[in-house]
Each structure stands twice: as C-alpha cells, then as structure tokens.
Amino acid sequence: MQPASPSRTALRVAMRRAAHQIYDAKPLVLDDPIAVPILGEDYLPEVHRTATKLQKPFSVSLRAFLVARSRYAEDKLAQAVANSVTQYVLLGAGLDTFAHRNPHAQLRVFEVDHPATQQWKRELLETSGIPAPSTLTYAPTDFEHHSLAEQLEIAGFNPAVPSFFAWLGVIPYLTLAAFRTTLGFIAAQPTGTGLVFDYGQPRSALPFFEQLAHDSLASRVQQAGEPFQLFFTPPEVAAELTAFHSTEDIGSTEINARYFCNRSDSLKVLGTAGRLLCAWC
Numbered sequence: 001m002q003p004a005s006p007s008r009t010a011l012r013v014a015m016r017r018a019a020h021q022i023y024d025a026k027p028l029v030l031d032d033p034i035a036v037p038i039l040g041e042d043y044l045p046e047v048h049r050t051a052t053k054l055q056k057p058f059s060v061s062l063r064a065f066l067v068a069r070s071r072y073a074e075d076k077l078a079q080a081v082a083n084s085v086t087q088y089v090l091l092g093a094g095l096d097t098f099a100h101r102n103p104h105a106q107l108r109v110f111e112v113d114h115p116a117t118q119q120w121k122r123e124l125l126e127t128s129g130i131p132a133p134s135t136l137t138y139a140p141t142d143f144e145h146h147s148l149a150e151q152l153e154i155a156g157f158n159p160a161v162p163s164f165f166a167w168l169g170v171i172p173y174l175t176l177a178a179f180r181t182t183l184g185f186i187a188a189q190p191t192g193t194g195l196v197f198d199y200g201q202p203r204s205a206l207p208f209f210e211q212l213a214h215d216s217l218a219s220r221v222q223q224a225g226e227p228f229q230l231f232f233t234p235p236e237v238a239a240e241l242t243a244f245h246s247t248e249d250i251g252s253t254e255i256n257a258r259y260f261c262n263r264s265d266s267l268k269v270l271g272t273a274g275r276l277l278c279a280w281c
C-alpha cells in the first residue's frame with residue numbers, strides 16, 4: 001500500500017457491496033443497509049454510472065465472491081458468538097459496515113486497518129451521518145510495520161478470552177512475513193478463537209482463461225498502488241495453519257451451493273481462483 005493514501009481497493013470492494021444492494025435480485029446474500037449510504041455523494045454516483053459494466057460476467061462473479069466472503073465471515077462469527085465469543089476483530093476492515101449492523105448485543109468490534117484507510121473511512125462515515133456505535137473501537141495498524149498485539153492492547157482488546165477474526169481481501173496484498181506474524185498472533189489466542197480469511201491461488205495453478213482474468217485484476221490493483229504479493233494453493237495454505245484445528249477451505253462449487261442456489265439472477269462465483277477459509281484455535 002502507499003503509506004499515506006487510503007486503500008483504493010477497499011473502495012472498489014465497498015462499491016461492489018453497494019451494487020449488490022442495488023442491482024441483484026432478492027434475497028440478497030449480504031443484506032447491508034449501510035453499504036450504499038457509506039459511499040456518500042463522492043463515490044455512489046460511480047456505482048450508478050457503471051451499471052452496465054457491473055452486469056458483465058467477470059464483474060458479476062467478482063461481486064458474488066466479495067459478498068459471499070463477508071456473509072461467510074458473519075455466519076461463522078454468529079457460530080462463535082453462540083459459543084460465547086464477545087470480541088470480533090476485523091483485520092484490514094476497509095469500508096466493512098458490520099460494526100454498524102452488529103446484531104449481537106454483547107459483541108465488541110475492533111476494526112484494525114492501515115491508518116490512512118481508517119482515517120478516510122471515519123471521515124466518510126461522519127460525512128454520511130452514520131454514527132459510531134459504542135461497541136466499536138478502532139485500532140490503526142500497518143501489518144508490515146506495527147505490532148498487532150500492541151495496537152489491540154491499546155484499543156482495549158482482551159487477549160485472555162477467545163475472539164473471532166476476519167481477514168477479508170487483505171492477504172494478497174501482504175508480504176509472507178507480515179502474513180505469518182499476524183497468523184502467529186491469532187494462533188496464540190485462547191482455545192475457541194476463530195478466523196476467517198480469503199486467499200487467491202497463484203496464477204500458475206489456474207486454467208488459461210482464469211490466468212487472463214487474474215492478469216487483468218493484478219494490473220488494476222497494481223495501478224491502484226496495491227500490487228498483489230501473496231498467493232497460496234490449498235496445500236500451501238494448509239501448511240501455514242498447522243496450529244489450528246477444524247479448518248474448512250471452500251472454493252466456488254461449495255460457495256455457490258451454500259449461498260447462490262435457486263436464484264432468479266445469474267449471481268454466482270465462476271472459476272477456481274478465490275477460496276474462503278475458516279479455522280479454529
């Protein structure tokens with residue numbers, strides 16, 4: 001990431017969540033009443049202006065993956081809350097709106113993000129008149145340069161009880177060292193701690209047409225100043241997760257079966273590049 005600039009990819013993801021609310025058939029996979037207002041007058045017009053482009057198959061598939069990963073995290077979080085987890089940590093939160101829709105009365109939410117992105121989000125929320133809930137605490141952190149443990153401690157996070165972590169759309173942008181340091185911190189949390197993240201498979205593991213889609217996306221994020229750095233195959237990611245148990249790692253077939261069956265529109269995930277993973281300490 002550019003150290004002084006807010007994440008452009010966070011904005012693109014938020015625009016796709018907003019597009020889901022506006023253009024996709026009901027029932028929505030991610031019902032998010034804050035997704036549209038958070039964009040405000042600065043960014044919402046682009047979602048309307050690009051309506052035709054948003055119906056192209058690659059765009060529909062990417063949107064499906066993005067809303068499915070948030071829904072997957074929130075489904076697994078609900079499972080953790082049912083097992084008495086009271087802390088939710090969003091790593092690289094971007095413009096995620098869960099904290100403003102939190103249905104769990106006892107759940108504290110910690111939003112961890114690059115300081116420049118977090119500051120920009122807070123300004124957007126204020127401009128859009130979206131109040132900060134009392135259960136939300138911000139913990140500005142650069143995974144490459146700051147200690148997550150220290151930043152969470154400053155924010156009042158309690159490391160003595162199990163928590164739930166979501167790390168959505170962040171791993172491809174990290175170095176392997178930053179990924180391992182953060183994963184190590186989560187692995188050291190108490191039994192009952194859960195983690196959801198998504199990851200991408202390396203270009204070489206993809207069929208030819210998916211390699212072209214990969215190249216197009218890689219070129220766009222590079223232009224946004226946030227180049228892809230880190231990919232895993234499923235066996236490679238499993239090897240990183242030996243400290244966890246009950247790991248679930250799902251691809252498009254399982255994602256579509258879980259979230260996109262019997263829809264009246266064509267919203268579903270195509271290809272094999274993106275995967276969702278849940279693991280428990």
Ligand SMILES: C[S@@+](CC[C@H](N)C(=O)[O-])C[C@H]1O[C@@H](n2cnc3c(N)ncnc32)[C@H](O)[C@@H]1O
Binds near residue numbers: 142
């Ligand atoms: C593609 S966005 C995803 C945002 C959000 N999780 C979502 O799903 O909408 C990537 C996020 O990772 C964050 N990020 C990337 N590199 C980071 C780093 N080194 N430290 C902290 N956050 C980082 C960005 O600030 C941004 O919020």
